[in-house]
Amino acid sequence: MTTIYDIARAAGVTATTVSNVLSGKGSVSSATRARVMQYAEELNYSPNLVARSLIKGRTGVLGLVFPSIDNPFYAEITAAMERLAYQAGFRIFVSTFSNGDQTGQKMLKDLALRRVDGVIIFSAAISLDIIHAMALPHLPIIYCLEEEMQACPFPALSYNFFQGGQLAGEHLLSLGHRHIGLLTHMTDEGEYCHVARVKGLQAALATYNLELDSRLVKNGISSVEPGKIVGRELLTQPNRPTAVFATNDMMAIGLMAAAWELNIQIPRDLSVIGFDGIAISRFTTPPLTTIKIDIDRLAAEAINLLLHNIENPLSSQTIVLPAQLLAGASTGPLHL
Amino acid sequence: MTTIYDIARAAGVTATTVSNVLSGKGSVSSATRARVMQYAEELNYSPNLVARSLIKGRTGVLGLVFPSIDNPFYAEITAAMERLAYQAGFRIFVSTFSNGDQTGQKMLKDLALRRVDGVIIFSAAISLDIIHAMALPHLPIIYCLEEEMQACPFPALSYNFFQGGQLAGEHLLSLGHRHIGLLTHMTDEGEYCHVARVKGLQAALATYNLELDSRLVKNGISSVEPGKIVGRELLTQPNRPTAVFATNDMMAIGLMAAAWELNIQIPRDLSVIGFDGIAISRFTTPPLTTIKIDIDRLAAEAINLLLHNIENPLSSQTIVLPAQLLAGASTGPLHL
């Protein structure tokens, strides 16, 4: 690896001059500039960004922390953010929880050791206290997609999950469904991960003087296979629902797969509504009705916030964007 | 940010001793060890991995270069590799071509500047010459998933795409199909990106004395939306095929969506076979018959090769793994 010293020696100047030439700073005579450039080329020089990072105190790297890239929802977010970050001259470290023993705290810690310039966190699996502790020595952090945005000691960005759940419920109710099932994700302690979405559904039911029927509530992990397994349970029990709200699209797709195996026609025999609006939801058969989270908007706002936060510490603020109903063909009027 | 000097000053020792304590090297009296540890804790010390990287000449970072993380195939690969890399103490930079102007060469160059310890490349979009040039100053590179593995000047790893295409063709032929369509991905110059898969199909056809009917060949980008658009063209033309080989699963899913809109039943009216075996292909309706690339195997072999290559330059070698038919319900016997 050739260094600026190699070039300096070859060109008969000092390292500073080489640095000045390469960075375009200071003033250098065009003669030496040319000479330096030529040797840089000849010696196939490439700057060592590690050294530059050390001195600048900036690495030009952002950390992304989220549960699993296997879920297209996060894959799409990663794609969008990587693109935007790249345009701003940043690289991305991906850190997912799929790493077995890897706790959120460890992941954050490691990113800090590597001196990333900022971090975007998705997931409730990391407590706000821990994040706060990391953020204190000014590690810029943007916290995304928390279900219920509380007062947050650092900048946060989310969608209105409650409203989304409500939209889903209202949609099914307006189609005449009263026997509504729920496919959702709870923690081991029995709390809903998708708690705000569920509360939104409950609020919608309440306006019809209905309550969530616990026999129609099934719990799985936010992925397609569990969605199918648990969906099958939901569909094979005695008094099965006429419509199901799956709190994310992957579970909804799993549910549709279960329905297909059971020869239950969608939407004739069963309406299904998802949540997220991932790209592939437009291409299932039938196309999924879902609550859309605008991923491009999310990515743009998050990266923007983060880059600002890196420049000068940002006052903690919370942005909550609206969720939207995205009509498909997986929901239809109740048939008696 | 506290440094080892801060600790040294507080503990009344020198930075060397602190370094020794923290790294567990050298020999330090248990008294000073304890003292140093205590101050490290108290001052909330965290080592600067950038500095360590500079001195060690190792960053503990691997670069992953591929076309698009939006395709679940690559998302799954990324997930698997990230997990394995993490276990070996490495972080991952993701670099995708979705970055507009970003050429493969630029991406590689940038990863080199950042002094990644090694790179895994997917995609034919980077010429072997360029990769070779990068690999020369010993940047360990593993080249993955080239359609037709030629003699490669650096370690490479692929699946037998020709055989995969052949399996797909044989499968459809054995079901009685003779009027077989192809949904594939070509470059602007008209070359097939999925050239080996197509050749495999042609080989299978040849054993039945058949040839690829150019009217039944449609070209799109390896994604679900183009698959649907182009699939619709294929299905609405006069003499439509009874079976279609889509050279990746996302296009196959797009094709199935087009069939659904046209009220063409799968597999009764149309057989569809895909390629890749992405997770979601097991949950489409009907589940997709496809040619499976074992992603976990691929990830494990690639990471292994790369880590070995990092330790000591590896002789260039090419591993080609077999592709497998994964039966679904999207293909069935020809109905007349």
Add this chain to the structure above:
DNA sequence: CTGAAAGCGCTAACAC
């Protein structure tokens, strides 16, 4: 067992 000195590759003041 501990410390002094040098250096990884680069940049930033400040002289000259």
Add this chain to the structure above:
DNA sequence: GTGTTAGCGCTTTCAG
């Protein structure tokens, strides 16, 4: 215009 000096935070000989 160009060079000198110092230093980012850490590790690594090598003395003592």
